[in-house]
Amino acid sequence: MTLELKNITTVVNQGTPEEKTILKQINLKLQDGDFVTLLGTNGAGKSTLLNVINGSLKPSSGQILLDGTDITNLSEVKRAKDIAQVFQDPKLGTAPRMTVAENLLLATKRGLRRSLKMRGLEKHLAEFKEKTAQLPNGLSKHLQTFVGNLSGGQRQTLSFLMATIRRPKLLLLDEHTAALDPKTSQNLLALTNDVVSREKITCIMITHQLSDALKYGNRTIILNSGKIVLDAYGEEKKQLTEEKILEFFTN
Missing domain, CATH: 3.40.50.300 (P-loop containing nucleotide triphosphate hydrolases)
Incomplete structure (x- = not known):
């Protein structure tokens, strides 16, 4: 995987008194x-x-290449x-009214077409239990717990697992x-x-x-x-x- 940023410039609030250039001709590979x-x-x-x-933000100018493809x-x-991301706020990146297991199932389908039905959850439970057992915060004991009831640390650990359960580029x-x-x-x-x-x-x-x-x-x-x-x-x-x-x- 290669990621290349060519002359990326980002200007916010263009045409207003609050106009500001945040990124200035960023080149990075x-x-x-x-x-x-x-x-x-x-x-x-x-x-x-x-x-x-x-x-989530389009640059004002420049080019972004992922594996040579312009994205x-x-x-x-x-x-x-x-591309997967984990945010600073533990409340972002997870669905609070779904269980830990349901969130993990969603994560396995990242970037794929999904239906509203949670199909195939049962066959993944053993895998989810094994993966969470290797993590801190005792997540393996909370597969059927609604994510909104987890601690901040548990929720952030879950967010990280969700981001990496399918290896992102x-x-x-x-x-x-x-x-x-x-x-x-x-x-x-x-x-x-x-x-x-x-x-x-x-x-x-x-x-x-x-x-x-x-x-x-x-x-x-x-x-x-x-x-x-x-x-x-x-x-x-x-x-x-x-x-x-x-x-x-x-x-």
Whole structure:
């Protein structure tokens, strides 16, 4: 899988006094299996970048290529077959009035045509129990629990499993541990690292924690004022320190 962004510029509130350019001529190419930790100050354009990639926001100019195919004008729904995302808010990405098992069944059909009937749930229960048994937060005991009754940590762990139960070409993580307590956050990060590394999933993970950016992934990118000011991988990433990263946060 390759993802290529060519000269991506995103302008919001065009033609109004609030007009603002969020992303400025972004050029980026991800290779298969790249695990990117993405850093930047508030307003730097991190979430906007993910929204442009997932199709929920169309760039003002530029081109997006996935495996060489131009997906710039492809809808968010059509991109969902190849691109999965976990959001910062545990309430996003799951259906609260459906059970854990029902949510997982929906996730197995991501990007496929679906009917309103939950067909084939029973034959998947053993598989779902096995997969959730490997996760923190005791999700395997809650397959028949409505998702709205889960804790934030359980719900976010479920969201991650739903995003990866069918291996996506690209996984986007928008500060997916930020709303969790420190212990639950570290458990989910460890799970993330294990799954992404084992399955060799191409992944972009937004984080505000410098230590996590250094610890995880093979590549670290820093956005500042809508531009990529650092793209470090391999030995360059290994040589990074928190002090060196902070130097890129000044305007």
